[in-house]
Amino acid sequence: MTISSKMADAINKQINAEMYSAYMYLSMAAWFEKENLPGFAGWMKVQTQEEMAHAMKFYEYLLERQGVVKLAAIDGPPTDWKNPLNIFQDALKHEQKVTALINGLTDLAIAEKDHASQIFLQWFVTEQVEEEASADAIVQKLKLMAGAPGGIFMLDKELAGRTFNPPAAAGD
Numbered sequence: 001m002t003i004s005s006k007m008a009d010a011i012n013k014q015i016n017a018e019m020y021s022a023y024m025y026l027s028m029a030a031w032f033e034k035e036n037l038p039g040f041a042g043w044m045k046v047q048t049q050e051e052m053a054h055a056m057k058f059y060e061y062l063l064e065r066q067g068v069v070k071l072a073a074i075d076g077p078p079t080d081w082k083n084p085l086n087i088f089q090d091a092l093k094h095e096q097k098v099t100a101l102i103n104g105l106t107d108l109a110i111a112e113k114d115h116a117s118q119i120f121l122q123w124f125v126t127e128q129v130e131e132e133a134s135a136d137a138i139v140q141k142l143k144l145m146a147g148a149p150g151g152i153f154m155l156d157k158e159l160a161g162r163t164f165n166p167p168a169a170a171g172d
Contacts, residue, residue: 003065007117010108011062012070017101018055022048024077024094028087031080037152039160040084047091049164054124057167061120084152085142092135099128123167 003011029044062069081087102124109117138155145151 001065001116003062003067003117004112004114007108007112007114008062008065008067009070010105011058011067011117012072014101014105015055015058015062015069016072016074017098018051018058019074020077021094021098022051022055023074025051025091027077027079028081028091031087032084037084037156039156039158040087043159043162046162046164050167053167054127057123065116084155085139085146088135088139088142092132092139095128095131095135099132102128127167 025044025047029041029048032038032041032044059069078090081090102121106118106121106125108114109121138159141151141155145155
């Protein structure tokens with residue numbers, strides 16, 4: 001079943017948004033590296049890998065549905081922040097924006113009566129709940145440790161333990 005041009009265009013925009021997310025998290029990782037916080041940097045690098053995996057899931061899905069992948073230029077992300085809390089607040093805001101994009105895609109799939117896309121997008125709807133919760137949990141920890149700079153080093157060590165787990169292939 002061929003995907004509609006309207007749905008294909010929306011998915012192409014989402015591929016670009018996911019690639020931008022990867023760029024943004026990589027920029028955040030670079031900031032943490034510069035600040036000698038390798039655990040935070042590692043967390044952001046894993047997030048970069050996740051975003052690239054998301055982009056590829058959309059890419060593969062579009063091709064499976066006989067859509068045309070149209071890659072567009074990726075905007076440059078910010079490169080400087082005040083502190084770790086500021087970065088994770090930006091990450092949370094960004095994930096909330098991505099959630100809105102995924103919800104918009106889901107709404108379009110419903111309007112188009114594109115049941116295959118509706119099913120495909122459910123994984124992303126669930127994933128965004130996790131993405132927002134993960135960023136928010138770190139925001140809350142950073143707020144709790146305000147005025148206790150040693151807490152940053154403890155959290156850095158904790159975040160260093162995160163590893164990339166590729167998402168399952170469609171149908172798995």
